[in-house]
Amino acid sequence: MLYTSDSFNQLIEEFSQLPGIGRKSAQRLALYILKLPKEDVVNIAQALVNAKERMRYCSSCWNFSETDPCSICANPKRDHQLLCVVEEPHDVLVLEKTNEYRGVYHVLGGSLSPLEGIGPDALKVKELLTRISPSVEEVILALNADIEGEATTIYLSRLLKPLGPKLTRLARGIPIGSDLEFADEATLSRALEGRVEV
Numbered sequence: 248m249l250y251t252s253d254s255f256n257q258l259i260e261e262f263s264q265l266p267g268i269g270r271k272s273a274q275r276l277a278l279y280i281l282k283l284p285k286e287d288v289v290n291i292a293q294a295l296v297n298a299k300e301r302m303r304y305c306s307s308c309w310n311f312s313e314t315d316p317c318s319i320c321a322n323p324k325r326d327h328q329l330l331c332v333v334e335e336p337h338d339v340l341v342l343e344k345t346n347e348y349r350g351v352y353h354v355l356g357g358s359l360s361p362l363e364g365i366g367p368d369a370l371k372v373k374e375l376l377t378r379i380s381p382s383v384e385e386v387i388l389a390l391n392a393d394i395e396g397e398a399t400t401i402y403l404s405r406l407l408k409p410l411g412p413k414l415t416r417l418a419r420g421i422p423i424g425s426d427l428e429f430a431d432e433a434t435l436s437r438a439l440e441g442r443v444e445v
Contacts, residue, residue: 309354326350328384358395385413
């Protein structure tokens with residue numbers, strides 16, 4: 248559907264560039280913005296500008312933060328002997344919501360994907376290696392369970408094993424509330440490998 252308004256079309260174009268937002272969702276967002284009072288739109292715009300101006304990468308873990316080091320890395324109550332490696336900053340948010348993990352993080356900035364031209368030099372692998380010291384007792388590889396995540400896990404485990412820390416990865420298996428008949432073979436295989444005593 249074409250609109251005669253250039254500004255409205257530009258707004259739709261900008262929204263459609265966001266991840267997970269298609270053309271129809273972009274149109275809905277644009278229409279929603281137009282219905283808001285001007286001061287609400289200004290607040291949204293200012294929040295975007297503030298986040299872009301204030302947020303930066305923590306020089307230790309490479310997570311987004313307004314401070315350097317970030318509040319997790321600077322927290323003396325966190326277990327700095329436990330290092331959890333994740334792909335993206337949003338993975339830190341997900342793990343923090345569990346209130347179970349008390350260590351620190353390292354954000355790679357993605358995963359290995361030769362088809363997309365993403366090799367080790369495009370990730371924060373060198374920075375990870377510099378963080379591995381005798382004080383780091385365990386490294387948890389909390390990468391996605393896809394082909395790229397598996398390749399990255401294998402690559403990192405080969406680099407990290409000679410450095411001495413215990414290497415672990417997140418358990419994979421059947422989600423709570425799910426039936427066995429709907430699980431694929433790879434998930435069932437991982438669930439069997441990661442079984443625990445009851």
